[in-house]
């Protein structure tokens with residue numbers, strides 16, 4: 472186990488900045504998730520930690536030791552690559568066994584560990600196949616098994632569940648979380664899936680265009696997104712974001728009028744989560760518009776209404792029914808949180 476410190480690390484490809492002078496300390500035993508949209512620099516950051524990508528500037532320290540010039544194989548890292556990185560000439564069993572072989576583990580132990588690990592990721596029946604004879608999801612599981620078959624100082628996982636079907640993804644998520652609980656190995660995990668980040672992470676680093684825009688616990692990121700980008704990225708359905716202005720302690724926009732604790736100001740964005748809105752019947756409700764769509768999800772109904780160009784979504788009861796294009800009213804639940812942002816800078820305005 473080890474702490475990982477990134478100190479002002481930067482990666483440029485020519486004049487293009489893929490990762491811009493970022494600092495980040497991943498604590499010993501932590502499960503840190505790098506979350507962000509495609510192209511924001513997640514894989515590049517991982518590859519720099521692994522030693523597979525030269526860093527343009529800055530330092531990387533693992534367990535207090537500067538590893539900038541240390542080759543990947545000497546960093547005691549196990550990595551799951553986004554593109555699997557399997558050995559095509561080896562069988563599934565041999566692929567999983569390989570890291571143990573490299574480290575001189577005896578044959579009997581190796582075989583036992585390969586069996587145990589393959590069972591965890593539901594590959595026991597496929598140990599004799601070659602990667603070319605597997606589906607994408609199966610290959611991804613081989614890559615995962617090869618990483619977790621031994622206990623390294625650090626796990627680096629780059630979208631390790633992205634090619635699995637939805638059901639297996641949820642199972643594997645719990646498996647990874649349990650594994651982390653058992654082994655306590657420092658883990659850096661990359662995903663663009665906010666649900667995966669929220670469920671797995673001890674802390675989430677939200678990235679955008681080569682920068683970390685917020686580093687916090689999942690709870691804090693959900694409750695207090697630092698800017699509009701994070702606010703819109705975390706949560707499903709995403710937070711309602713409405714453009715308006717504040718006068719005399721009230722935020723107003725078409726169809727919306729609610730009290731807020733902010734001095735008079737134009738260009739304000741009010742955010743409220745769908746799960747913090749209730750359906751109201753009273754036309755004096757603070758949010759009023761026309762019903763646009765109803766989507767039953769099973770345990771609830773997503774109620775989308777429109778006021779002019781703005782849409783607002785609420786999570787209502789599963790048995791909610793109403794006529795489309797008819798007036799519709801919403802009211803914030805008791806204790807609901809309004810999030811206020813500056814429309815131009817995107818920064819959060821309230822504490």
Ligand SMILES: Nc1ncnc2c1ncn2[C@@H]1O[C@H](COP(=O)(O)OP(=O)(O)O)[C@@H](O)[C@H]1O
Nearest residue numbers: 484487489507508509510511512513514515516
């Ligand atoms: N070898 C490379 N040469 C030039 N640009 C690259 C190279 N590798 C990655 N990039 C660019 O760096 C940015 C970050 O890439 P990456 O770290 O793979 O993003 P992510 O994993 O977050 O989707 C992207 O814009 C990508 O196109």
Ligand SMILES: [Mg+2]
Nearest residue numbers: 513514515553
């Ligand atoms: Mg990537």
